[in-house]
Amino acid sequence: MSVDLLLKGGTVMDPASGREGVLDVAITAGRVAEIGPSLDTAPAQRVIDVAGMLVLPGLVDLHAHVFARMGIGTDPDCSCLPYGTTTAADGGSAGAATIDAFRAYVIERVQTRVYAWIHLATQGLIDIRIGELMQLAYADIDAVVQAIEANRDLIVGIKARLSNYAVGMSALPVLRLLRQAADAAQVPVMVHIGASGEPLPTILEWLRPGDVVTHILTGWPNGALDPTGQLHPAVREAQRNGIYFDAAHGRMHVSFPVVRRLLDQDFLPNGLSTDVTVPLMQQDPSFHLPGFLNKLLALGVPLRELIPLVTSNPGRKLGREPWLGSLQVGAPADVAVLAWEEGDFSVRDSFGVEARLSRRLVPHLTLKDGREHRPPAGT
DSSP states (O other): OOEEEEEEEEEEEETTTTEEEEEEEEEETTEEEEEETTOOSTTEEEEEEOTTSEEEEOEEEEEEOOOBTSTTBOOHHHHTGGGTEEEEEEESSOOTTTHHHHIIIIITTOSSEEEEEEESBTTTTSOOSSOTTSSGGGBOHHHHHHHHHHTTTTEEEEEEEOBHHHHOSOSHHHHHHHHHHHHHHTOOEEEEOSSBSSOHHHHHTTOOTTOEEEOTTOOSSSSSBOTTSOBOHHHHHHHHTTOEEEEEOTTTOOOHHHHHHHHHTTOOOSEEEOOOOHHHHHHOTTOSHHHHHHHHHHTTOOHHHHHHHHTHHHHHHHOSOTTTTSOOTTSBOOEEEEEEEEEEEEEEOTTSOEEEEEEEEEEEEEEETTEEEOOOTTO
């Protein structure tokens, strides 16, 4: 059998299948043809030596902002694909009034695989100078449900930011409308926490199994920890009961002291996501999921525990294709190749707190449907 491309000698880690070890990956016609040790190079038109590198399923970003050129949205082919992410779910950039434009002008034109959490506010996040749900009239339940019905192939759930700068001093009116819309459309919700008017246990009372809490590592008030620094028991119970806790990084939602306290109490999020935006890319052009992995590595989280958080876990959460976040023979060849770099490196949280590590991951090569993408020089 002819092979278009053979990735040779990399360390494959695929939590979905349990496959881990030094293995080769053969790709033909944009799909994974074979995975195994010491595959024959003779049938391969091209061989790429990835010895010493990690070969992962294409990374899955459950919370990004990729409504390009609209509000805070980045171009996913610039902010995702070069850095290992082949699938991104936009976190509410579009609402019922803008979802058709998002589909026509971004999703159907980019190479990155994009899904969407539709915002409860009809306008989405195209302008966040004023909180999008300060006026509840923007939360049009009928419009959201109709938009979901017309775009079930694209929309994975409903998003709402619950911080006081988005909804005012109480999140409860928005939670009531969010719950009504989600129940009517029979989809999960994603709620953005931190600096909300109510503590997280109160917010969790409105959520159901399959719903997502994003920014769980935030250092802002009313996050995962109580005022004494202890994990709210309701958070652990919610995770056991099927609530998905997402550690979206964003501009201001990762606190190393909070992460350390959570790790000391044996709590790890279900997933890591970037919450990438234009301001973040302008500040740091190399802002990406592997960089987020480095921050958790610097805090002592084992690599084997981190890889599911950017592959199999968010892939299953999206629930669209059985191969999302995994490497399966016959499936589209979505692959992230990350190299190790040795040295003395510094990483910082959203508040400037520093941690150091002597070995970091750097994006080397991304395959999306077998097509190659590489990071820009210098990043």
